[in-house]
Amino acid sequence: xxxxxxxxxxxxxxxxxxxxxxxxVLKQAGKQFGYRFQLDFGLVxxxxxxxxxxxxxxxxxxxxxxxxxxxxxxVGGPDWDQNPPELRPEKALLDLRKKLGLFANLxxxxxxxxxxxxxxxxxxxxxxxxxxxVRELTGGIYFGExxxxxxxxxxxxxxxxxxxxxxxxxIMRRGFELARKRRKKVTSVDKANVLESSRLWRKVAQRxxxxxxxVELEHMLVDNCxxxxxxxxxEFDVIVTENMFGDILSDESAVLTGSIGMLPSASIGxxxxxxxxxxxxxxxxxxxxxxxxxxxxxxxxxxxFRHSFxxxxxxxxxxxxxxxxxxxxxxxxxxxxxxxxxxxxxQMGDRVVEEL
Amino acid sequence: xxxxxxxxxxxxxxxxxxxxxxxxVLKQAGKQFGYRFQLDFGLVxxxxxxxxxxxxxxxxxxxxxxxxxxxxxxVGGPDWDQNPPELRPEKALLDLRKKLGLFANLxxxxxxxxxxxxxxxxxxxxxxxxxxxVRELTGGIYFGExxxxxxxxxxxxxxxxxxxxxxxxxIMRRGFELARKRRKKVTSVDKANVLESSRLWRKVAQRxxxxxxxVELEHMLVDNCxxxxxxxxxEFDVIVTENMFGDILSDESAVLTGSIGMLPSASIGxxxxxxxxxxxxxxxxxxxxxxxxxxxxxxxxxxxFRHSFxxxxxxxxxxxxxxxxxxxxxxxxxxxxxxxxxxxxxQMGDRVVEEL
Ligand SMILES: CC(C)[C@H](C(=O)O)[C@@H](O)C(=O)O
Ligand SMILES: CC(C)[C@H](C(=O)O)[C@@H](O)C(=O)O
Numbered sequence: 138x139x140x141x142x143x144x145x146x147x148x149x150x151x152x153x154x155x156x157x158x159x160x161x162v163l164k165q166a167g168k169q170f171g172y173r174f175q176l177d178f179g180l181v182x183x184x185x186x187x188x189x190x191x192x193x194x195x196x197x198x199x200x201x202x203x204x205x206x207x208x209x210x211x212v213g214g215p216d217w218d219q220n221p222p223e224l225r226p227e228k229a230l231l232d233l234r235k236k237l238g239l240f241a242n243l244x245x246x247x248x249x250x251x252x253x254x255x256x257x258x259x260x261x262x263x264x265x266x267x268x269x270x271v272r273e274l275t276g277g278i279y280f281g282e283x284x285x286x287x288x289x290x291x292x293x294x295x296x297x298x299x300x301x302x303x304x305x306x307x308i309m310r311r312g313f314e315l316a317r318k319r320r321k322k323v324t325s326v327d328k329a330n331v332l333e334s335s336r337l338w339r340k341v342a343q344r345x346x347x348x349x350x351x352v353e354l355e356h357m358l359v360d361n362c363x364x365x366x367x368x369x370x371x372e373f374d375v376i377v378t379e380n381m382f383g384d385i386l387s388d389e390s391a392v393l394t395g396s397i398g399m400l401p402s403a404s405i406g407x408x409x410x411x412x413x414x415x416x417x418x419x420x421x422x423x424x425x426x427x428x429x430x431x432x433x434x435x436x437x438x439x440x441x442f443r444h445s446f447x448x449x450x451x452x453x454x455x456x457x458x459x460x461x462x463x464x465x466x467x468x469x470x471x472x473x474x475x476x477x478x479x480x481x482x483x484q485m486g487d488r489v490v491e492e493l
Numbered sequence: 494x495x496x497x498x499x500x501x502x503x504x505x506x507x508x509x510x511x512x513x514x515x516x517x518v519l520k521q522a523g524k525q526f527g528y529r530f531q532l533d534f535g536l537v538x539x540x541x542x543x544x545x546x547x548x549x550x551x552x553x554x555x556x557x558x559x560x561x562x563x564x565x566x567x568v569g570g571p572d573w574d575q576n577p578p579e580l581r582p583e584k585a586l587l588d589l590r591k592k593l594g595l596f597a598n599l600x601x602x603x604x605x606x607x608x609x610x611x612x613x614x615x616x617x618x619x620x621x622x623x624x625x626x627v628r629e630l631t632g633g634i635y636f637g638e639x640x641x642x643x644x645x646x647x648x649x650x651x652x653x654x655x656x657x658x659x660x661x662x663x664i665m666r667r668g669f670e671l672a673r674k675r676r677k678k679v680t681s682v683d684k685a686n687v688l689e690s691s692r693l694w695r696k697v698a699q700r701x702x703x704x705x706x707x708v709e710l711e712h713m714l715v716d717n718c719x720x721x722x723x724x725x726x727x728e729f730d731v732i733v734t735e736n737m738f739g740d741i742l743s744d745e746s747a748v749l750t751g752s753i754g755m756l757p758s759a760s761i762g763x764x765x766x767x768x769x770x771x772x773x774x775x776x777x778x779x780x781x782x783x784x785x786x787x788x789x790x791x792x793x794x795x796x797x798f799r800h801s802f803x804x805x806x807x808x809x810x811x812x813x814x815x816x817x818x819x820x821x822x823x824x825x826x827x828x829x830x831x832x833x834x835x836x837x838x839x840q841m842g843d844r845v846v847e848e849l
Contacts, residue, residue, distance in 0.1 A: 227686050257723055262613040278634075278654065283689035291658030294693035298634065298654065302647030328737070330583045333639035337650035360744040367613055367723060367748050381684070385741055388716040392723050 138173045141446060144204035146181040146197065149226060150419025151429040151482075152210025158431035158486030159208055159438045162455060165490045166442065170451040177204065181233075182212025182226035182419075192229035201237060206445035207412040208438065211419035234274050239404035239412055240304070241311045242272040243440070244387045248394045251464050255472050256395030258367065263394050268373040269319065270390055271312040272383025274404055276304045277334070279380045300334045300379065305341040307407075312377035313349040322353045322374035326362045326382055338379060359386070366390055391416050398430030398471045401437035403444050411445045413437035427481045430469040432459055435489055458492040494529045497802060500560035502537040502553065505582060506775025507785040507838075508566025514787030514842030515564055518811060519794045521846045526798075526807040533560065537589075538568025538582035538775075548585035557593060562801035563768040564794065567775035590630050595760035595768055596660070597667045598628040599796070600743045604750045607820050611828050612751030614723065619750050624729040625675065626746055627668040628739025630760055632660045633690070635736045656690045656735065661697040663763075668733035669705040678709045678730035682718045682738055694735060715742070722746055747772050754786030754827045757793035759800050767801045769793035783837045786825040788815055791845055814848040 145160060147153040160176065167174050179197040186192050192212070201207050212226035222228065233239070248256075248266045256263045281297030309325070316323045325342040327335035339356055346354040357365065359382045366373070366386065370393050378386060391397050400416040415433030423429055436459060443452035466477065467488045473479040480488065501516060503509040516532065523530050535553040542548050548568070557563050568582035578584065589595070604612075604622045612619045637653030665681070672679045681698040683691035695712055702710040713721065715738045722729070722742065726749050734742060747753045756772040771789030779785055792815060799808035822833065823844045829835040836844065 222686075222692075225686060231687075257615055257618040257725075258613055259615055279687055281651075285689055285693060288657070291662075292693055293655065293657045294688075294690040295637075296654040296688045296690050298652040299649065301644070301649045306647075328740075330581060331587075331635055332650075332652045333641055334650040334652050336578075337641060337648055360740045363719065363741045363745040364748045364753070367745065369613075382741075384684075384716045385719045385738075389719040389723065389745065392720045397720070 138171050139446065140173045140175070141205040142175045142177065142203060144177045144179055144200045144207045146179050146207060146209045148181050148210040148212045148419065149183040149214050150211055150421045150424040152212070152419055154425070154427060154482050155415065155429055155431040155434040156208060156210040158482060159434035161486050161490055162435045162493070163208070163438045163441070165493050166438070166451050166455055169454070169493060170448060172446070181209065181229050183214050183217045185229065186217055186220070186224055186226065192224065192226050193232045198233070198236060201233060201412070205410060206441045208441065209412060209414040210434065211415065211417065213419045214421040231279065233412060234404055235280060237410065237412065238275065238406040240273060240275040241308055241405050242274040242383065242387070243315070243403045243405065244270040244272070244391065244400065244416060246270070246390045246394060246400060249396060249399060249463055250460065252394070252396050252399070252472060254474065256393065258393060263370065265371040266394055268370065268390060269315060269375045270383060270387040271308065271315060271375060271377045272387055273304065273308040273379045276300055277380035298332070298334050300337055302337065302341060305338050306345060309342055309345040309377055312375050313345060313352050316352045316375040317349065320374040321351060322355070324355050324357050324362070324373055324376045326357050326359050326376055326378035326386065328359050329356070330358065334379070342377070362386060363389060366393065387416070396472055398469065399432045399436065401433050401440050403437070403440040405444055409445050409447060411441065413441045427483065428470045428479070429482050430471050431482050431486050432469070435459060435486065454493065458489050462488045462492050494527050495802065496529045496531070497561040498531045498533065498559060500533045500535055500556045500563045502535050502563060502565045504537050504566040504568045504775065505539040505570050506567055506777045506780040508568070508775055510781070510783060510838050511771065511785055511787045511790040512564060512566040514838060515790035515794045517842050517846055518791045518849070519564070519797070521849050522794070522798065522807050522811055525810075525849065526804060528802070537565065537585050539570050539573045541585065542573055542576070542580055542582065548580065548582050549588045554589070554592060557589060557768070561766060562797045564797065565768055565770040566790065567771065567773070569775045570777040587635065589768060590760055591636060593766065593768065594631065594762040596629060596631040597664055597761050598630040598739065598743070599671070599759045599761065600626040600628070600747065600756065600772060602626070602746045602750060602756060605752060605755060605819055606816065608750070608752050608755070608828060610830065612749060614749060614751075619726065621727040622750055624726065624746060625671060625731045626739060626743040627664065627671060627731060627733045628743055629660065629664040629735045632656055633736035654688070654690050656693055658693065658697060661694050662701060665698055665701040665733055668731050669701060669708050672708045672731040673705065676730040677707060678711070680711050680713050680718070680729055680732045682713050682715050682732055682734035682742065684715050685712070686714065690735070698733070718742060719745060722749065743772070752828055754825065755788045755792065757789050757796050759793070759796040761800055765801050765803065767797065769797045783839065784826045784835070785838050786827050787838050787842050788825070791815060791842065810849065814845050818844045818848050
């Protein structure tokens with residue numbers, strides 16, 4: 138049996154309920170494919186602030202360091218929105234990314250058969266959308282120096298966007314490697330007509346591209362990319378971009394197909410360790426009602442098999458199980474259309490487990 | 494007669510042909526509403542680089558300083574794409590904005606009756622879209638310190654995002670003033686969970702809002718805004734945001750209604766002087782063929798009447814003329830659908846002049 142340690146961080150809002158379904162699928166797929174898991178549950182986000190006055194307790198960080206993979210639900214909620222930066226649930230995400238060296242955030246966006254109608258874009262526009270956003274996750278303006286000063290004419294706030302050549306290089310290589318296994322096209326997104334860091338970004342993209350002659354490289358300005366994503370999303374394959382642009386563009390791309398409740402993400406580094414979480418947030422408004430959509434978390438578990446356990450077969454099996462139950466008409470409330478019988482969170486998880 | 498000096502900067506690509514139609518409409522509306530214009534033509538962008546080795550010649554800057562309003566076509570093209578930052582056409586735009594103190598960029602986005610079909614979004618989603626992006630234009634990461642250093646492990650590039658309280662305050666007030674004349678809702682967009690400058694942004698938004706109790710203020714994170722713009726664009730009224738977020742979001746919003754060839758912009762400061770230009774670029778691929786869409790430039794002329802000449806009536810008259818000719822089926826190639834007889838650039842301009 139293959140043995141892995143998985144740290145599970147349910148978090149806030151709907152986090153616990155969707156993670157429960159993710160764990161069900163993890164266990165079932167593990168059984169089928171010969172895995173033994175040691176599951177370790179930890180505190181993170183708002184819940185951790187309430188109990189131990191910090192969004193990322195030392196113990197949680199240790200659990201994540203020890204683990205082969207981390208499954209995270211979601212963090213945040215109105216209770217902590219007014220807190221100072223250090224006591225906000227999101228701070229846990231930023232710290233985890235940085236401290237675990239998870240510099241690459243992968244967000245695949247696909248159009249699920251049968252769900253084309255739930256997009257606000259026309260069917261022929263989202264048909265065939267199959268893109269992957271590769272976002273740099275541990276550099277840029279998120280982690281640069283930031284401070285506020287008092288001046289004679291009021292306050293003055295500064296943030297700093299810094300990129301080092303090697304940071305750009307490693308994320309770019311990751312993008313090219315991934316493109317090789319897909320449709321062999323990288324769109325490198327920057328703002329090279331304004332930013333110094335983007336000019337470095339573009340230069341490194343061009344240099345790295347030489348090592349991947351089989352992959353096409355195109356450069357696109359971030360403003361144009363925000364447009365093209367709505368105009369012709371099916372033409373993108375792999376989008377590689379810096380932290381802040383990636384934050385904006387990946388959220389934009391996530392709603393293209395209308396199914397943000399379905400979209401998984403992986404945050405990975407040099408090794409095979411990764412953090413897996415749904416793209417959507419903690420949805421405090423529907424928490425505890427058992428109506429949330431666990432598909433994004435389940436697909437994040439599939440990504441865990443792919444990247445952390447290097448098991449493409451198990452990953453695909455989970456993904457096909459999800460596609461099949463969706464094709465059979467299984468829907469949670471968020472994607473149900475009039476006439477559908479909406480399933481609860483755990484019914485949806487059970488359907489995927491049965492299908493496996 | 495009201496007398497005004499207008500500096501006209503045709504620029505590159507399709508710039509000259511669309512500006513010609515804009516000037517036609519300016520003259521016609523001027524005649525009808527009792528204006529005498531002194532028109533002053535100047536060099537800008539790539540054309541200026543070719544002739545006098547700088548994208549913004551001193552003479553052009555002087556012409557703009559002297560003018561009551563500036564009408565600009567578009568700048569840029571493949572010939573200058575490899576140039577160093579100081580010798581790029583876009584540099585002229587950045588310098589003009591800064592040197593003329595045009596800190597507010599207004600981009601209204603509307604769904605034109607009869608053109609709903611040309612959007613990639615579903616008709617019921619774009620129906621009723623009527624939003625205004627108010628983008629801060631002379632601060633933030635565009636104008637902060639930027640440099641690249643060599644280090645032991647390769648290059649390191651830095652950009653700096655700085656906002657002063659009074660810079661945020663004046664753009665915010667502008668947003669609230671504009672919202673007052675519209676649907677009385679301001680969406681202030683920031684990334685307050687990560688950026689220090691965004692926390693200042695949000696604080697100032699809250700303070701300014703107290704002076705406008707009749708206007709509703711909502712805060713939205715930039716990543717969420719990029720999503721909501723596709724999910725429920727009709728719910729936005731006035732969006733106020735910083736320079737870089739505004740660059741991205743205003744381009745995204747510009748394609749919502751499918752008609753980037755139709756969208757105007759105004760860049761204004763404390764006084765009535767303004768720079769008016771279409772949102773679209775120089776489109777070098779179709780330049781010189783007489784097929785470009787002059788509507789965005791014509792509507793920019795309408796904005797000139799509104800903001801620089803404080804003549805709401807003339808502005809509306811031009812806007813209605815455009816809406817009417819579109820409703821009559823007049824279309825340039827970019828928005829024509831199969832079966833339409835596409836008009837040339839100058840035929841479209843003539844139709845608007847006739848309608849006036
Ligand atoms: C919560 C926030 C700090 C975070 C980010 O901006 O990275 C989130 O938006 C994301 O994309 O994971
Ligand atoms: C050309 C470029 C510098 C400019 C900007 O980013 O401001 C353009 O994209 C715009 O929005 O006017």
